Amino acid sequence: MLLADMGAEVIKVEPPGEGDPLRKVGVVVEGLSWYFAQFNRNKKSITLDLYTDDGKDILARLIARADVLLENYRPGVLARMTFDEARLRELNPALVVCSISGYGSTGPHADRPAFDFIAQAMSGFMSVNGRAGEEPMRAAMPISDLVAGLYGAFGVACALNSRREGRARGQRVESSLVNGLISMLAYLSARYLATGQLPPRTGNEHPIVAPYGLYHAADGEVAIAPGTDDVVRRLVRALEIGPMLERPEFATYEQRLQHRDAVNALVAERIRANTVDHWIEHLNGAGVPCGRVADLRAVFSDPQVLAQEMVLEVEHPGHGPVRMTGFPVKLSATPCRVRLPAPDLGAHTEEVLRDLGLADQIAQLRARRII
Numbered sequence: 001m002l003l004a005d006m007g008a009e010v011i012k013v014e015p016p017g018e019g020d021p022l023r024k025v026g027v028v029v030e031g032l033s034w035y036f037a038q039f040n041r042n043k044k045s046i047t048l049d050l051y052t053d054d055g056k057d058i059l060a061r062l063i064a065r066a067d068v069l070l071e072n073y074r075p076g077v078l079a080r081m082t083f084d085e086a087r088l089r090e091l092n093p094a095l096v097v098c099s100i101s102g103y104g105s106t107g108p109h110a111d112r113p114a115f116d117f118i119a120q121a122m123s124g125f126m127s128v129n130g131r132a133g134e135e136p137m138r139a140a141m142p143i144s145d146l147v148a149g150l151y152g153a154f155g156v157a158c159a160l161n162s163r164r165e166g167r168a169r170g171q172r173v174e175s176s177l178v179n180g181l182i183s184m185l186a187y188l189s190a191r192y193l194a195t196g197q198l199p200p201r202t203g204n205e206h207p208i209v210a211p212y213g214l215y216h217a218a219d220g221e222v223a224i225a226p227g228t229d230d231v232v233r234r235l236v237r238a239l240e241i242g243p244m245l246e247r248p249e250f251a252t253y254e255q256r257l258q259h260r261d262a263v264n265a266l267v268a269e270r271i272r273a274n275t276v277d278h279w280i281e282h283l284n285g286a287g288v289p290c291g292r293v294a295d296l297r298a299v300f301s302d303p304q305v306l307a308q309e310m311v312l313e314v315e316h317p318g319h320g321p322v323r324m325t326g327f328p329v330k331l332s333a334t335p336c337r338v339r340l341p342a343p344d345l346g347a348h349t350e351e352v353l354r355d356l357g358l359a360d361q362i363a364q365l366r367a368r369r370i371i
Helices: 034-040 053-065 085-091 116-122 143-164 175-184 186-195 229-238 240-245 253-258 260-271 277-284 303-307 349-355 359-367
Strands: 010-014 043-047 068-071 095-099 173-178 214-215 220-224 290-292 311-316 320-325
Touching: 010 173, 034 320, 053 085, 068 143, 068 311, 095 143, 095 229, 116 175, 116 320, 143 173, 143 175, 143 303, 173 175, 173 260, 214 260, 220 260, 229 240, 229 277, 229 359, 349 359
Parallel strands: 010 043, 068 095, 095 173
Antiparallel strands: 214 220, 220 290, 311 320
């Protein structure tokens, strides 16, 4: 989707009959999964039975003219389908092959099946989420899938740039669910690798910053994140508790961490004295990052979100308008846009086969259920 949004022609190869299982996942309105519609915009769909020789021959023709082949089979499956590294290079020496898997192509777990929840567990990601004394907690969204896709698209862009500059012809790009989340552990992994100490679960508090977290105002919750010592000082001045920093147990960054509960108690007492709207205006005005805890109803009606065009309405022939999230990356000269709605299953099969010079075989291939 990311590559397609930025202008690539993406041909999605699906099995005849049912197609991508995601077509039936999530909220389905008049036969269309809006989840599928969101992640398959700007793509073309062809159906192809890759268990048949004719299906593999058509895929080989596609590969021969493609810039990129992206696949997310378990390692070795593509080779067993006769598309090993040697054959791919023979078909297209300049091909960039992007493989997205659970664990990567090497190591003792490479052949294991993978799923987002398992990747969140095995990457250490779950172990640092949640509150102290409670069970580890997953992220609500399928974050390992999304991160692996981001890294896959980034790797493809780098590989294509290397090819353009003549530093490489074709190459393989690998991204995995577990590796992607491990790379996101940030200061948590740095702490462990430096000290050997496991980071505690701190819920909405920050393991290396205090004060920090969710505070209860008179009518709701406010998220406050003073990430540096200077911003902490702005916060305490705005809350009119400046003398707090004169106390020896609160004077330095390290001492505030040691007395986190006491620091948070002082901040929480002041926040309770006024409303969410008051603190959002007052603290942001003082240069302290803060915000309300918005549910999705609030998010998708937020003037800032709408100004950033992070809600799109796309007309789907036969299904009407579909609302979906917008483009997170803004390009000034080549802006992302929805050129194609998510395709019906096999909607572009005949178009693609004609481009491959197979127009006279379409009827026969369809009769034999190859397409």
